[in-house]
Amino acid sequence: MRTGSEPVQARSPLRLRCGLAVWGLAWALAGTVVFAELGRPGWAIACGVLSAVTSADLFMVVRHIRQGPHYQPGRDVPPYEPVKRDGRGRRSGPRNPPP
Numbered sequence: 001m002r003t004g005s006e007p008v009q010a011r012s013p014l015r016l017r018c019g020l021a022v023w024g025l026a027w028a029l030a031g032t033v034v035f036a037e038l039g040r041p042g043w044a045i046a047c048g049v050l051s052a053v054t055s056a057d058l059f060m061v062v063r064h065i066r067q068g069p070h071y072q073p074g075r076d077v078p079p080y081e082p083v084k085r086d087g088r089g090r091r092s093g094p095r096n097p098p099p
Helices: 014-037 041-067
Strands: none
Touching: 014 041
């Protein structure tokens, strides 16, 4: 819900997240190979699963970067009105007006 207090120029750090995902993917792949060579199948599988998760995250980050900026309402758009509630925590007014 938009309250009107959001920063006007807020941006997601996707490039930093992309770099960290590449770094994590490199280490996870290296761990998979090293543990497989050392005969530690449990650790190799764990690193392989981590590689899959990191690859999926990297895919989504690159997808979001390629999509570009999305629509953000400007300063001329007022914040949304919060739902009005009575003292008991319920919405004020009838939910279903009588016919």
